[in-house]
Amino acid sequence: MTTTLPAYDDVVARYEPVIGLETHVELGTNTKMFCGCPTDFGGEPNTRVCPVCLGLPGSLPVANKAAIEATIRIGLALNCSIAEWCRFARKNYFYPDMPKNFQISQYDEPLCVDGYLDVEVNGETVRIGIERVHLEEDTGKTLHVGGATGRIHGATESLVDYNRAGIPLVEIVTKPIPGTGALAPEVARAYVTELRDVIRSLGVSDVRMEEGSLRCDVNTSLNRPGQEWGTRTETKNVNSLRSVERAVRSEMLRQASVLDAGGRITQETRHFHEDSGDTTPGRSKETATDYRYFPEPDLVPLAPDAAWVAELKAALPELPRLHRRRLQLQWGLSDLDMQSVLNAGAVELIEATVAAGATPAAARKWWLGELSRRANEAGIELADVGATPSQVAELQGLVDAGKLNDKLARVVLEGVVGGEGSPTEIMNNRNLEVVSDTGALTAAVDEAIVANPDVADKVRSGKVAAAGALVGAVMKTTRGQADAKTVRELILERLGVQS
Amino acid sequence: MTDLTRLTASEIAGLVASGDASAVEVTQAHLDRIAAVDGRINAFLHVDTDGALAAARAVDERRAAGDELGPLAGVPVAVKDVLATRGVPTTVGSKILEGWRPPYDATIVKRLRAAGTVMLGKTNMDEFAMGSSTEYSAYGPTRNPWDTDRIPGGSGGGSAAALAAYEAPLSIGSDTGGSIRQPGAVTGTVGAKPTYGGTSRYGLVAFSSSLDTPGPCARTVLDAALLHEVIGGHDPRDSTSIPAPVPDVVAAAKLGATGDLTGVKLGVVKEFTGEGAEPGVTAAFREAVDTLTKLGAEIVEVSCPHFRYALPAYYLIAPSECSSNLARFDGVRFGLRVGDDGNRSLEEVMSLTREAGFGPEVKRRIMIGTYALSSGYYDAYYGQAQKVRTLITRDFTAAFTQVDALISPTTPFVAFPLGARTSDPYQMYLADLYTIPTNLYGGPGISVPCGLSEGLPVGLQVMAPTMADDRMYRVAAALESAVGTFTPPAL
Numbered sequence: 001m002t003t004t005l006p007a008y009d010d011v012v013a014r015y016e017p018v019i020g021l022e023t024h025v026e027l028g029t030n031t032k033m034f035c036g037c038p039t040d041f042g043g044e045p046n047t048r049v050c051p052v053c054l055g056l057p058g059s060l061p062v063a064n065k066a067a068i069e070a071t072i073r074i075g076l077a078l079n080c081s082i083a084e085w086c087r088f089a090r091k092n093y094f095y096p097d098m099p100k101n102f103q104i105s106q107y108d109e110p111l112c113v114d115g116y117l118d119v120e121v122n123g124e125t126v127r128i129g130i131e132r133v134h135l136e137e138d139t140g141k142t143l144h145v146g147g148a149t150g151r152i153h154g155a156t157e158s159l160v161d162y163n164r165a166g167i168p169l170v171e172i173v174t175k176p177i178p179g180t181g182a183l184a185p186e187v188a189r190a191y192v193t194e195l196r197d198v199i200r201s202l203g204v205s206d207v208r209m210e211e212g213s214l215r216c217d218v219n220t221s222l223n224r225p226g227q228e229w230g231t232r233t234e235t236k237n238v239n240s241l242r243s244v245e246r247a248v249r250s251e252m253l254r255q256a257s258v259l260d261a262g263g264r265i266t267q268e269t270r271h272f273h274e275d276s277g278d279t280t281p282g283r284s285k286e287t288a289t290d291y292r293y294f295p296e297p298d299l300v301p302l303a304p305d306a307a308w309v310a311e312l313k314a315a316l317p318e319l320p321r322l323h324r325r326r327l328q329l330q331w332g333l334s335d336l337d338m339q340s341v342l343n344a345g346a347v348e349l350i351e352a353t354v355a356a357g358a359t360p361a362a363a364r365k366w367w368l369g370e371l372s373r374r375a376n377e378a379g380i381e382l383a384d385v386g387a388t389p390s391q392v393a394e395l396q397g398l399v400d401a402g403k404l405n406d407k408l409a410r411v412v413l414e415g416v417v418g419g420e421g422s423p424t425e426i427m428n429n430r431n432l433e434v435v436s437d438t439g440a441l442t443a444a445v446d447e448a449i450v451a452n453p454d455v456a457d458k459v460r461s462g463k464v465a466a467a468g469a470l471v472g473a474v475m476k477t478t479r480g481q482a483d484a485k486t487v488r489e490l491i492l493e494r495l496g497v498q499s
Numbered sequence: 500m501t502d503l504t505r506l507t508a509s510e511i512a513g514l515v516a517s518g519d520a521s522a523v524e525v526t527q528a529h530l531d532r533i534a535a536v537d538g539r540i541n542a543f544l545h546v547d548t549d550g551a552l553a554a555a556r557a558v559d560e561r562r563a564a565g566d567e568l569g570p571l572a573g574v575p576v577a578v579k580d581v582l583a584t585r586g587v588p589t590t591v592g593s594k595i596l597e598g599w600r601p602p603y604d605a606t607i608v609k610r611l612r613a614a615g616t617v618m619l620g621k622t623n624m625d626e627f628a629m630g631s632s633t634e635y636s637a638y639g640p641t642r643n644p645w646d647t648d649r650i651p652g653g654s655g656g657g658s659a660a661a662l663a664a665y666e667a668p669l670s671i672g673s674d675t676g677g678s679i680r681q682p683g684a685v686t687g688t689v690g691a692k693p694t695y696g697g698t699s700r701y702g703l704v705a706f707s708s709s710l711d712t713p714g715p716c717a718r719t720v721l722d723a724a725l726l727h728e729v730i731g732g733h734d735p736r737d738s739t740s741i742p743a744p745v746p747d748v749v750a751a752a753k754l755g756a757t758g759d760l761t762g763v764k765l766g767v768v769k770e771f772t773g774e775g776a777e778p779g780v781t782a783a784f785r786e787a788v789d790t791l792t793k794l795g796a797e798i799v800e801v802s803c804p805h806f807r808y809a810l811p812a813y814y815l816i817a818p819s820e821c822s823s824n825l826a827r828f829d830g831v832r833f834g835l836r837v838g839d840d841g842n843r844s845l846e847e848v849m850s851l852t853r854e855a856g857f858g859p860e861v862k863r864r865i866m867i868g869t870y871a872l873s874s875g876y877y878d879a880y881y882g883q884a885q886k887v888r889t890l891i892t893r894d895f896t897a898a899f900t901q902v903d904a905l906i907s908p909t910t911p912f913v914a915f916p917l918g919a920r921t922s923d924p925y926q927m928y929l930a931d932l933y934t935i936p937t938n939l940y941g942g943p944g945i946s947v948p949c950g951l952s953e954g955l956p957v958g959l960q961v962m963a964p965t966m967a968d969d970r971m972y973r974v975a976a977a978l979e980s981a982v983g984t985f986t987p988p989a990l
């Protein structure tokens with residue numbers, strides 16, 4: 001069934017959205033949640049496993065203290081209360097990528113509860129309530145071979161890789177977020193972005209959505225103004241910040257069209273499709289599952305020591321929002337300029353470049369200019385563009401010392417990005433240094449004057465602006481390696497004209 | 500020459516240490532005995548002849564090299580098939596694990612090996628330790644050496660029968676609701692359930708995680724204590740393991756063996772005397788109480804009003820945990836797989852495997868547990884059972900403010916004939932009526948032979964506060980010093 005979707009402005013004029021987000025973060029601990037297996041990516045299937053994470057009969061879990069610490073730090077950064085006593089719980093359901101056919105998670109006794117995260121949208125601060133932050137284990141990966149869909153039904157064979165089984169996962173659940181109106185999609189995106197930055201600043205996860213170390217489910221409902229909240233749907237498979245925004249928007253439009261037609265919203269799980277930007281219903285069976293939660297009897301309750309929690313709180317790093325405000329002041333940027341730095345994902349890169357010796361203005365120029373252009377062209381993150389902050393600072397140092405002009409600096413930068421070495425090495429190896437040998441330059445200037453007698457005469461007669469043609473000629477013979485300002489001065493000097 | 504199979508573990512250890520017998524001779528004698536009698540007993544599911552002789556040779560070599568040997572070096576041990584043994588079949592008495600050879604050793608098995616004991620093999624049990632007669636083993640019942648038409652108790656019937664049939668001087672059991680103590684009682688042997696967390700569960704195939712407790716079985720109290728000391732103590736691989744030293748159970752057993760219980764106050768559990776017990780059991784128990792009084796103990800009657808709810812609470816908690824613990828047996832990673840013919844879905848293969856692999860009692864408990872944990876029923880069943888558990892714990896702690904230890908018969912009845920209780924699960928469950936409260940509380944309990952009823956052994960149970968395992972050994976050893984050990988008729 002295809003229906004024409006209503007216009008977005010029209011929808012938000014008639015309906016109020018309530019959104020909610022559930023985010024899973026894979027922690028970057030050295031070992032898994034309940035055993036000593038390494039967590040690094042890339043091993044052959046089933047090489048990062050042991051009796052515990054394979055769920056072999058008789059094996060027992062032991063909780064990873066580093067993961068508990070990381071979760072508490074996340075909770076503290078999100079202004080949560082940390083439970084004085086809590087337990088793990090078993091979530092029971094059969095699925096072959098779950099070695100024990102239950103997941104060790106937390107149910108009604110999470111580690112962190114009742115916090116908030118402030119995010120900025122269009123210069124306004126929106127406070128997002130955090131319901132809970134809890135700790136659980138990841139599952140393995142099932143690969144269905146054969147069959148048309150690549151899904152379990154119709155497959156001729158199923159292969160399971162348990163390397164990821166037992167990786168610590170933190171689940172962060174917001175309270176319902178009403179009152180954002182037309183901004184709901186942007187608020188959702190801003191929240192996930194801010195959450196990502198907070199977690200990254202804690203150094204507990206690399207929080208990369210593309211690699212799945214940050215995953216997001218989006219809940220959306222619509223109601224008429226003044227009426228009760230509507231039935232919500234849960235959208236899964238939202239794998240980028242942009243998709244978070246699109247998923248909320250798409251679900252708002254879909255629900256509005258159902259409601260407009262007098263229909264009812266079914267409480268269900270829906271899947272977001274990156275290519276089409278819309279959602280389709282998941283298996284309704286999933287919502288009917290009874291997980292038979294009960295306290296995990298193989299693990300003793302967690303009772304984080306209050307003094308330890310206080311210590312962790314005191315040692316929290318400056319959180320991104322405050323950190324950004326401080327940098328903005330230090331760099332002397334307007335709100336608008338700071339926003340473009342943020343949008344480019346360049347805050348940390350500029351900060352590190354400044355730390356390596358560049359001025360804020362120069363650092364910003366490189367990262368937002370040439371390097372952003374290259375990243376956009378290649379469709380990659382700015383941080384992955386191939387130049388490091390220290391290389392950019394070094395490059396700027398060469399410019400400041402007069403060894404490179406702007407044009408040459410770009411050529412050197414290309415070498416840097418291409419992996420040819422440090423800016424100084426590339427400059428030397430490719431012989432790109434600005435020609436500052438006055439003897440050689442004078443010869444080139446004299447040659448240009450001889451070759452362009454008419455122009456030289458004009459300059460001699462006082463038409464100083466005509467010197468530009470001679471400068472161009474010199475730059476050409478020196479293959480751009482001369483400093484244009486020096487060349488101009490030399491020409492005027494040779495022609496006996498005061499500059 | 501002495502029959503090496505008739506000696507206690509401490510006597511064998513002495514002979515090996517002095518060089519009067521080699522570990523290989525001792526081991527061979529037990530292997531020969533198993534070959535001779537186990538066809539009639541079926542205590543063993545697997546006899547590891549080569550592994551046992553190799554372990555024995557290693558002990559003899561270490562002795563020859565002048566190495567210091569542990570107190571049980573060279574002593575054969577039979578291990579209940581519930582513990583994972585590296586490279587040695589581990590079935591838990593179930594078809595679903597037939598042929599599974601674990602890639603790792605349970606912590607207790609590791610400790611047994613490190614102590615120089617010699618593992619003879621794996622003993623029979625009710626499937627997944629669910630049962631009180633060993634009749635629910637998928638590999639045929641074990642028979643009681645006192646009367647081979649009768650059951651040896653369960654679930655650890657194999658470990659108890661192996662002792663009574665002189666196939667092994669020591670064995671390991673596991674006790675979730677009485678599976679060490681009840682078989683001990685009906686075979687005239689000693690079975691001790693340590694404090695929960697006092698022995699590691701790592702490598703113990705789980706039935707009910709919050710109740711399962713591995714422990715020692717022997718023919719004497721001292722031997723049980725020696726084995727307890729070897730296998731006990733903190734294990735970082737088990738989160739519920741208690742980070743404290745093992746109570747000095749060996750010293751307590753030696754103290755008790757002097758036959759002096761002066762200053763010890765014992766409470767007879769009022770609710771467990773008379774009610775439901777066979778007259779012969781009650782009579783033997785009464786006589787044992789008189790003996791304990793003569794040894795100097797002060798005896799008082801103690802009421803534990805909530806013990807009567809222990810059985811129903813247990814039959815909600817244990818099945819609930821088992822329904823989750825046994826979910827992993829699905830044919831995907833290990834053990835039996837049924838119906839994988841290329842035409843069936845994964846779900847079908849998983850369910851056919853479980854259908855074929857689990858026996859009726861296991862299925863019954865999985866069903867009960869799944870139901871009790873279901874949304875909408877959780878509070879009424881699992882939640883309520885946990886409250887009862889708290890009340891039972893309070894009964895114990897209140898009792899232990901008045902007395903040093905509690906005593907009762909271990910079981911309401913002596914060994915019953917094979918088949919007598921298999922048609923009515925409730926009649927079978929009653930076998931654990933007196934042992935279950937201890938599991939719900941988490942404290943230690945021991946069964947020690949106290950007499951005979953119509954020629955069959957009766958056990959007395961001593962229950963102590965958590966981490967006071969030494970107290971029960973002292974009382975049990977004192978009783979043993981007065982009444983002696985009990986030898987079944989020749990097979």
Ligand SMILES: [Zn+2]
Pocket residue numbers: 032035036037048049050051052053054166
């Ligand atoms: Zn592992």
